[in-house]
Amino acid sequence: MATHSENQYFVPHGSVYPSILSLGLLSLISGFVFSVNHLAFGQWMMYLGAAVVIAMTFKWMGTIITENLTGKYKAWEDKSFRVGMIVFICSEIAFFAAFFGALFYMRMISVPDLAGFDVDITPYKDFLSTWPSAGPGGVVLGTEYVAPKFTAMGPWGLPAINTALLLTSGATITWAHWALIKNKRTQLVLGMLATVLLGVAFLVCQGLEYHHAYTELGLTLGTGAYGATFFMLTGFHGFHVTLGTIMLIVILIRCMKGHFTPEHHFGFEGVAWYWHFVDVVWLGLFIFVYWL
Amino acid sequence: MSTTTVANHEEHHDHPTGIMRWLTTTNHKDIGTMYLTFSLVMFLVGGSMILGIRAELFKPGLQLMNPDFFNQLIGVHALIMIFAALMPAATGFANWMLPLQIGAPDMALPRLNNWGFWLLPPSAILLTLPFTLALFGIGDGALATGWTFYPPLSIQGGIGVDFAIFAIHLLGISSVLGSINIIVTLFNMRAPGMTLMKMPMFAWGWLITAFLLIATIPVLAGAVTMLLTDRHFGTHFFNAAGGGDPIMFQHLFWFFGHPEVYILLLPVWGFIPQILQTFSRKPMYGYKAQVYSLWAIGALAVVVWAHHFFTAGMPVPALLYFMYSTMAISLPLAVLFFCWIKTMWKGSMTFETPMLFAVGWIILFGIGGLTGLVLADVAADAQYHNSYFVVAHFHYTLFAGGIMGIMAGVYYWLPKMTGNMYDEKLGKWHFWLTAISFNLTFIPQFFVGLAGMPRRIPDYALQFAEFNMISSISAFALGLSQLLFVYVIIKCVKGGKKATDKVWEGAEGLEWTLSSPPPYHSFTEQPIVK
Numbered sequence: 114m115a116t117h118s119e120n121q122y123f124v125p126h127g128s129v130y131p132s133i134l135s136l137g138l139l140s141l142i143s144g145f146v147f148s149v150n151h152l153a154f155g156q157w158m159m160y161l162g163a164a165v166v167i168a169m170t171f172k173w174m175g176t177i178i179t180e181n182l183t184g185k186y187k188a189w190e191d192k193s194f195r196v197g198m199i200v201f202i203c204s205e206i207a208f209f210a211a212f213f214g215a216l217f218y219m220r221m222i223s224v225p226d227l228a229g230f231d232v233d234i235t236p237y238k239d240f241l242s243t244w245p246s247a248g249p250g251g252v253v254l255g256t257e258y259v260a261p262k263f264t265a266m267g268p269w270g271l272p273a274i275n276t277a278l279l280l281t282s283g284a285t286i287t288w289a290h291w292a293l294i295k296n297k298r299t300q301l302v303l304g305m306l307a308t309v310l311l312g313v314a315f316l317v318c319q320g321l322e323y324h325h326a327y328t329e330l331g332l333t334l335g336t337g338a339y340g341a342t343f344f345m346l347t348g349f350h351g352f353h354v355t356l357g358t359i360m361l362i363v364i365l366i367r368c369m370k371g372h373f374t375p376e377h378h379f380g381f382e383g384v385a386w387y388w389h390f391v392d393v394v395w396l397g398l399f400i401f402v403y404w405l
Numbered sequence: 406m407s408t409t410t411v412a413n414h415e416e417h418h419d420h421p422t423g424i425m426r427w428l429t430t431t432n433h434k435d436i437g438t439m440y441l442t443f444s445l446v447m448f449l450v451g452g453s454m455i456l457g458i459r460a461e462l463f464k465p466g467l468q469l470m471n472p473d474f475f476n477q478l479i480g481v482h483a484l485i486m487i488f489a490a491l492m493p494a495a496t497g498f499a500n501w502m503l504p505l506q507i508g509a510p511d512m513a514l515p516r517l518n519n520w521g522f523w524l525l526p527p528s529a530i531l532l533t534l535p536f537t538l539a540l541f542g543i544g545d546g547a548l549a550t551g552w553t554f555y556p557p558l559s560i561q562g563g564i565g566v567d568f569a570i571f572a573i574h575l576l577g578i579s580s581v582l583g584s585i586n587i588i589v590t591l592f593n594m595r596a597p598g599m600t601l602m603k604m605p606m607f608a609w610g611w612l613i614t615a616f617l618l619i620a621t622i623p624v625l626a627g628a629v630t631m632l633l634t635d636r637h638f639g640t641h642f643f644n645a646a647g648g649g650d651p652i653m654f655q656h657l658f659w660f661f662g663h664p665e666v667y668i669l670l671l672p673v674w675g676f677i678p679q680i681l682q683t684f685s686r687k688p689m690y691g692y693k694a695q696v697y698s699l700w701a702i703g704a705l706a707v708v709v710w711a712h713h714f715f716t717a718g719m720p721v722p723a724l725l726y727f728m729y730s731t732m733a734i735s736l737p738l739a740v741l742f743f744c745w746i747k748t749m750w751k752g753s754m755t756f757e758t759p760m761l762f763a764v765g766w767i768i769l770f771g772i773g774g775l776t777g778l779v780l781a782d783v784a785a786d787a788q789y790h791n792s793y794f795v796v797a798h799f800h801y802t803l804f805a806g807g808i809m810g811i812m813a814g815v816y817y818w819l820p821k822m823t824g825n826m827y828d829e830k831l832g833k834w835h836f837w838l839t840a841i842s843f844n845l846t847f848i849p850q851f852f853v854g855l856a857g858m859p860r861r862i863p864d865y866a867l868q869f870a871e872f873n874m875i876s877s878i879s880a881f882a883l884g885l886s887q888l889l890f891v892y893v894i895i896k897c898v899k900g901g902k903k904a905t906d907k908v909w910e911g912a913e914g915l916e917w918t919l920s921s922p923p924p925y926h927s928f929t930e931q932p933i934v935k
Binding site for chain 2: 122124125126127128129130131132134135136138139142143145146149150152173189192193196197200201203204205207208209210211212214215218219222223224226227246247248249250251252253254258260333334335337338339340341342344345
């Protein structure tokens with residue numbers, strides 16, 4: 114057991130933010146459920162809930178930054194944040210694993226199985242086990258589903274550019290981190306700015322890619338097994354990149370304000386870890402969704 | 406190792422009172438109390454739902470409700486009991502007791518802790534709101550799919566499924582936050598000198614539980630998200646026409662669902678040995694063996710999921726693998742049973758209420774485990790599957806193994822929490838009423854299940870009538886006995902004989918070195934463990 118050079122563990126004030134945040138989530142969720150089921154007030158409850166969630170998140174994080182700046186967090190608390198962040202990223206890995214699992218299952222098991230029935234009894238006579246696949250078609254909950262013709266998203270256009278963008282951003286954030294450790298403010302801010310811009314560029318490219326998929330390739334969320342896994346995996350990844358970029362912007366502003374010292378900058382490192390995690394997930398996506 | 410630690414409590418002199426105290430609290434004991442209270446309330450809510458089911462099943466034919474409402478009650482009963490009664494109870498104990506047991510000033514992430522709890526009431530609202538909406542003509546009630554959400558039924562279902570999906574999301578976030586907090590607390594907040602292998606068994610049980618939650622809850626979140634997009638956004642994850650597969654949902658669901666069983670049980674396996682040790686007045690037998698067994702069970706828990714749907718169809722090698730790996734779990738579990746019994750062996754045993762529950766727990770949970778072993782047999786499972794035998798089996802593991810274990814913990818720690826002794830006589834009455842009515846409720850279900858009565862059906866063949874009648878009457882007795890439990894708790898909170906610091910003669914551990922009840926701020930100076 115480590116001995117603690119500072120002997121006090123900081124237990125914060127009571128806070129109303131968590132409970133109001135939960136209430137906001139309740140409103141956001143009920144609103145969403147109402148609106149997908151075409152009931153009244155759904156959208157307004159959603160907007161209200163989202164506003165509360167965003168406001169509370171900012172207030173909460175703001176409190177933490179203030180506490181940090183007033184020197185409440187020392188080595189002992191810092192270790193709590195580090196372990197906590199690592200465990201949180203592990204839970205995120207498990208979340209993505211579910212969608213990767215769905216991709217592998219469909220590709221390796223359900224699509225070959227559907228194509229592999231005895232020809233005398235199969236309802237899917239002309240269906241071949243190929244990937245990408247939109248499935249054999251058939252009646253879905255009473256409505257006819259005709260497997261659409263579509264073109265798969267190749268790896269070597271926008272996706273390759275996106276890979277380059279994200280990998281570069283991983284390098285620039287590390288460059289910024291080195292600068293932080295050596296206390297070089299200009300290099301730090303430049304590195305962070307570059308990382309943010311690369312993140313934004315990635316999101317723009319992904320927007321273009323989705324537009325291209327929907328308008329020219331005939332590839333949509335409803336395009337069977339391929340469309341579902343493609344959009345869910347890249348979509349959730351894009352959502353994480355969006356969150357990561359917002360966090361990077363906050364960190365950039367904090368860098369410019371000089372919040373971090375070479376010894377004491379968990380906020381920076383936590384976001385950097387998260388960014389690297391998002392980066393690694395993208396490599397998995399690039400290999401298994403786009404390339405192979 | 407001579408450092409002492411003083412917690413720096415900002416709010417030392419002015420923490421708010423009334424409702425604001427509970428809404429805003431960052432104190433681990435306050436949060437623990439909220440978890441335990443919430444759990445007790447939801448236990449009664451979920452229990453009254455199933456009494457509706459047992460009333461309907463009192464005799465063959467349809468008497469009280471239409472089959473759809475019957476299905477809704479079953480699904481919501483299960484979700485509430487698992488996610489809103491059992492899991493919060495275990496988390497409540499973790500909040501209350503882990504900092505006390507490891508000599509910490511508080512949980513490591515106190516505000517996160519508060520959020521973890523306050524996600525629960527909204528989830529409970531989401532689960533039960535569809536019932537209310539249906540009364541006003543909106544939607545068709547809660548989810549009618551059972552707690553397992555299997556597609557295509559869940560894709561065809563109404564608004565209740567959407568609400569349940571999001572309730573799962575919120576409950577999942579709450580569990581992940583709780584797990585992060587517990588892992589961090591156990592790794593970072595232990596008293597100087599307390600190595601991992603000196604941690605109390607309860608801490609070990611919870612550490613492994615937390616790892617299981619981190620690994621599996623997000624997978625469930627992903628699975629129900631796919632269900633949501635299949636329902637509303639045109640994806641085909643669980644639809645053969647699009648190349649998907651409804652069976653895939655079963656894989657994803659049970660990848661979470663089987664570890665969930667151990668998530669519910671591991672905390673109990675943690676504190677039951679401590680209770681046995683206290684009332685046997687001798688050291689715990691086989692501490693290391695128990696820790697390693699808990700790890701082995703935690704590891705096996707995530708690789709055996711498909712035994713929940715042997716009959717869904719899968720290749721024979723897969724069947725064999727899942728059968729053997731499932732049966733392998735009984736080996737470390739047998740080690741645990743041996744250690745529990747050996748802890749009591751030749752001890753100076755007394756049978757206060759916690760000990761009665763603990764010993765009764767060993768026997769009843771043993772029945773749950775052994776009936777699980779026969780269910781794991783692929784060949785036999787074709788007969789048992791989807792019958793009342795399964796229902797009886799998992800109530801022996803989750804009611805006896807889970808809730809009765811939690812009750813042992815409640816009686817064990819209530820004097821420490823409140824500073825007052827509970828009414829021993831009423832406590833014993835509660836144990837015997839619970840144990841007897843529990844067995845009379847579920848033993849008949851083994852019989853009707855073996856004879857072929859299917860689960861989740863509101864009507865049944867005439868031949869099962871007598872056993873169902875016994876089961877229904879006993880279920881009401883079981884439910885009413887729990888009102889006695891509530892009474893004992895309230896009486897204890899309000900007053901009673903003052904408890905000493907140590908409470909139990911044979912109690913060991915740091916939590917017994919503090920006063921009863923402990924001061925608002927637990928260890929302001931960290932003790933040093935030799």
